[in-house]
Amino acid sequence: MNARVPLSPTFANGDVSHWYRSGGVPEPGPRLDGDTRADVVIVGGGYTGLWTAYYLKKARPALDVVVLEKEFAGFGASGRNGGWLTGDLAGSHERYARTHGAQAARALQREMFASVDEVIRVCAAEGIEADIVKSGVVNVARTHAQAVRMRAAVEQARAWGFGEEDLRLVDPGDHLRVAGARAGTWSPHCARVQPARLVRGLAETVRGLGVRVYERTPVTEIVPHRALTPYGTAQAAHVIRATEGFTARLKGLRRQWLPMNSSMIVTEPLPASFWERVGWQGAELLGDLAHYYMYAQRTADDRIAFGGRGRPYLYGSRVDARGHTHDATVEALWRLLVDFFPAASASKVAHAWSGVLAVPRDWCSTVHLDPATGLGWAGGYTGHGVTTANLAGRTLRDLVLGEESALTALPWVGRRVRAWEPEPLRWLGVHTMYRLYRVADHRERSMTRTSALARIADLITGH
Numbered sequence: 052m053n054a055r056v057p058l059s060p061t062f063a064n065g066d067v068s069h070w071y072r073s074g075g076v077p078e079p080g081p082r083l084d085g086d087t088r089a090d091v092v093i094v095g096g097g098y099t100g101l102w103t104a105y106y107l108k109k110a111r112p113a114l115d116v117v118v119l120e121k122e123f124a125g126f127g128a129s130g131r132n133g134g135w136l137t138g139d140l141a142g143s144h145e146r147y148a149r150t151h152g153a154q155a156a157r158a159l160q161r162e163m164f165a166s167v168d169e170v171i172r173v174c175a176a177e178g179i180e181a182d183i184v185k186s187g188v189v190n191v192a193r194t195h196a197q198a199v200r201m202r203a204a205v206e207q208a209r210a211w212g213f214g215e216e217d218l219r220l221v222d223p224g225d226h227l228r229v230a231g232a233r234a235g236t237w238s239p240h241c242a243r244v245q246p247a248r249l250v251r252g253l254a255e256t257v258r259g260l261g262v263r264v265y266e267r268t269p270v271t272e273i274v275p276h277r278a279l280t281p282y283g284t285a286q287a288a289h290v291i292r293a294t295e296g297f298t299a300r301l302k303g304l305r306r307q308w309l310p311m312n313s314s315m316i317v318t319e320p321l322p323a324s325f326w327e328r329v330g331w332q333g334a335e336l337l338g339d340l341a342h343y344y345m346y347a348q349r350t351a352d353d354r355i356a357f358g359g360r361g362r363p364y365l366y367g368s369r370v371d372a373r374g375h376t377h378d379a380t381v382e383a384l385w386r387l388l389v390d391f392f393p394a395a396s397a398s399k400v401a402h403a404w405s406g407v408l409a410v411p412r413d414w415c416s417t418v419h420l421d422p423a424t425g426l427g428w429a430g431g432y433t434g435h436g437v438t439t440a441n442l443a444g445r446t447l448r449d450l451v452l453g454e455e456s457a458l459t460a461l462p463w464v465g466r467r468v469r470a471w472e473p474e475p476l477r478w479l480g481v482h483t484m485y486r487l488y489r490v491a492d493h494r495e496r497s498m499t500r501t502s503a504l505a506r507i508a509d510l511i512t513g514h
């Protein structure tokens with residue numbers, strides 16, 4: 052590791068994520084042992100799969116629900132993320148409105164806000180201890196161009212009918228003193244969560260409800276009414292795919308969603324004097340408006356967990372195994388962290404890791420169930436899945452049970468999205484986008500509006 056990054060003597064790289072550090076990486080449970088039948092088979096033991104199982108069992112306790120997970124529940128992004136339980140929606144309101152109109156897009160956004168509270172409610176009801184605190188989210192603009200974008204975003208929110216109580220401009224010094232911040236927003240629709248505790252708590256809860264969760268069981272192919280694994284075939288009226296960033300590894304789905312990496316570092320615990328100095332008194336989440344964005348949380352044990360774009364995309368939609376993160380990414384994240392909070396330079400990096408999220412061609416999420424084949428799926432959350440997966444779980448419940456509801460009428464249900472381009476175009480597009488974003492951020496330091504390079508990058512990838 053580069054000597055410019057101060058590492059804790061117990062520094063760890065990968066090993067899934069820091070969120071498993073205190074409890075240890077879980078030992079996978081039993082695998083599928085021969086063919087089986089169920090009412091619903093769910094592929095993937097992250098938030099999407101587990102919320103779907105949870106709500107199905109709550110609605111119909113007699114349903115036989117099976118979850119097939121290739122490693123252990125919480126191995127994917129659900130056990131590695133930044134812990135923003137956010138009401139933000141992937142993609143833009145305009146895109147969801149295109150098919151169903153503005154009213155429907157607004158309804159989807161309102162459901163997202165409500166889903167933050169729904170997750171908190173279920174955790175309290177089921178005794179899931181996930182360090183959840185709803186203190187809202189602060190975003191900062193550190194260049195003039197970012198501040199212009201920020202004001203435009205607030206105006207756009209107003210035009211969509213969201214008021215001061217949903218998103219408002221604040222004096223950047225009021226909440227969190229980030230070096231160089233020129234403008235800020237605050238929204239109440241976000242809570243801090245310890246991601247792995249949430250996903251492991253959910254897994255335990257659904258097991259307690261009678262869901263059969265098989266781990267170390269990779270599904271090699273999904274066909275109507277069947278999920279194929281090396282250890283047997285699981286048959287059901289409905290098979291739900293909940294594999295998000297790993298979807299491209301399944302047969303026939305290579306170009307559906309692009310697996311995009313995101314990386315994080317976490318510091319050692321910081322003293323009370325640090326938190327007083329920077330004015331970070333609650334558990335507010337922190338983000339920014341750079342194209343090469345960052346996201347951060349103050350953990351329950353007083354560390355900063357700080358994330359951003361890592362090595363973006365591996366050729367051929369490959370995914371890394373256990374979250375090992377390149378030195379250059381660790382260094383870039385550390386430098387940015389210290390740039391935000393110079394007082395954190397006395398700290399050390401305790402852990403670095405990466406994970407994979409799914410990006411659809413139009414950057415908007417989808418939930419879907421085909422009644423003819425019984426095949427369903429939800430995802431394409433583009434880094435906004437902690438809350439969205441809960442809404443997906445409740446929507447898939449209604450779709451599987453054949454009940455028309457306010458949720459099944461939302462505009463992300465049944466969307467059709469075109470596939471990504473074949474290689475090498477996919478690789479070239481994503482890498483060009485990253486390069487342009489990086490240069491655009493640099494140029495915007497001396498500009499008063501968004502760099503044309505960022506707009507070109509958006510055009511190339513459909514962002």
Ligand SMILES: Cc1cc2nc3c(=O)[nH]c(=O)nc-3n(C[C@H](O)[C@H](O)[C@H](O)COP(=O)(O)OP(=O)(O)OC[C@H]3O[C@@H](n4cnc5c(N)ncnc54)[C@H](O)[C@@H]3O)c2cc1C
Pocket residue numbers: 094095096097098099100119120121122123124125126127128129130131132133134135136137268269270271293294295296297298301312313314315346358405406407408429430432433434435436437438439440
């Ligand atoms: C570093 C990072 C930071 C993030 N930060 C945030 C954040 O702060 N807020 C936010 O809202 N979102 C964030 N996200 C995104 C969020 O974590 C995801 O959208 C969400 O966890 C997706 O949940 P999921 O259950 O759909 O997918 P996953 O959690 O990825 O679960 C998919 C599961 O399927 C299993 N699987 C895959 N293929 C197979 C197969 N063939 N057979 C069987 N099992 C299989 C995997 O092992 C995995 O356990 C972040 C993501 C990353 C990587």
